[in-house]
Amino acid sequence: MKKNIITKSVGSIYRSIFLPVTKKVNAKVSASIPKTQLLEKHVKNAKLLPSRKEMLDLFPKNAVVAELGVDEGTFSEMIMNQTQPSKFHIVDFWGSKRYNQMKRQKVETKFASQLKDGSVQINLGLSTTVVHDFPDNYFDWIYIDTDHGYKVTHEELEAYKDKVKSGGIIAGHDYIIGNWDGVVRYGVIEAVHEFCLKYDWEIIYLTAELDNNPSFAIRRL
Numbered sequence: 001m002k003k004n005i006i007t008k009s010v011g012s013i014y015r016s017i018f019l020p021v022t023k024k025v026n027a028k029v030s031a032s033i034p035k036t037q038l039l040e041k042h043v044k045n046a047k048l049l050p051s052r053k054e055m056l057d058l059f060p061k062n063a064v065v066a067e068l069g070v071d072e073g074t075f076s077e078m079i080m081n082q083t084q085p086s087k088f089h090i091v092d093f094w095g096s097k098r099y100n101q102m103k104r105q106k107v108e109t110k111f112a113s114q115l116k117d118g119s120v121q122i123n124l125g126l127s128t129t130v131v132h133d134f135p136d137n138y139f140d141w142i143y144i145d146t147d148h149g150y151k152v153t154h155e156e157l158e159a160y161k162d163k164v165k166s167g168g169i170i171a172g173h174d175y176i177i178g179n180w181d182g183v184v185r186y187g188v189i190e191a192v193h194e195f196c197l198k199y200d201w202e203i204i205y206l207t208a209e210l211d212n213n214p215s216f217a218i219r220r221l
């Protein structure tokens with residue numbers, strides 16, 4: 001009974017105070033994000049895949065690869081096991097309370113032998129700073145999973161565009177309007193569409209997970 005009353009009060013505070021503020025903030029963020037309409041040529045070869053696992057199956061093997069934003073390396077392990085990169089750059093700054101240096105240590109433990117033989121390298125820092133470590137036409141493909149907001153995703157796409165070989169792939173996570181749990185407005189979809197239109201890239205894969213956010217992959221037309 002007491003528990004019920006507390007739950008109802010928390011729910012009512014959430015609906016009357018937190019939700020309206022969040023809605024207002026998100027509406028403002030949403031309005032500030034440029035909206036670009038893709039053309040048929042940008043989607044006509046797009047293939048819908050069950051999950052990013054199947055997407056990895058279609059990516060080049062023994063390739064030069066980067067994952068931007070790795071947390072403790074769960075997806076990095078999938079990349080490693082499924083695609084055996086010839087060189088795998090792990091890019092992260094591990095600079096927040098949630099994604100901290102403990103996560104970095106986990107990655108270092110996970111890839112200890114590959115870090116030793118040089119097939120895996122940690123490029124520590126913000127993705128848009130670390131980008132200067134890489135020559136042009138270097139990567140076969142990259143996977144972006146950092147901030148998910150419009151501004152950073154836009155900057156990352158611009159920064160890594162010339163770092164990817166011609167015919168190379170830029171992929172990423174969170175091709176979705178926002179985070180339902182944290183009620184955060186993302187901007188990956190808009191940044192990707194704008195980039196495709198501006199530089200003539202096409203969407204080649206989208207994924208359709210129910211237990212994870214969707215991923216995208218794009219390539220020069």
Ligand SMILES: C[S@@+](CC[C@H](N)C(=O)[O-])C[C@H]1O[C@@H](n2cnc3c(N)ncnc32)[C@H](O)[C@@H]1O
Binds near residue numbers: 070075091127
């Ligand atoms: C959602 S987690 C990555 C999850 C991982 N890709 C996976 O699927 O297992 C996001 C990571 O991006 C990192 N990050 C956030 N913004 C970044 C930025 N601007 N540059 C580099 N790393 C960033 C965080 O430190 C965190 O480790």
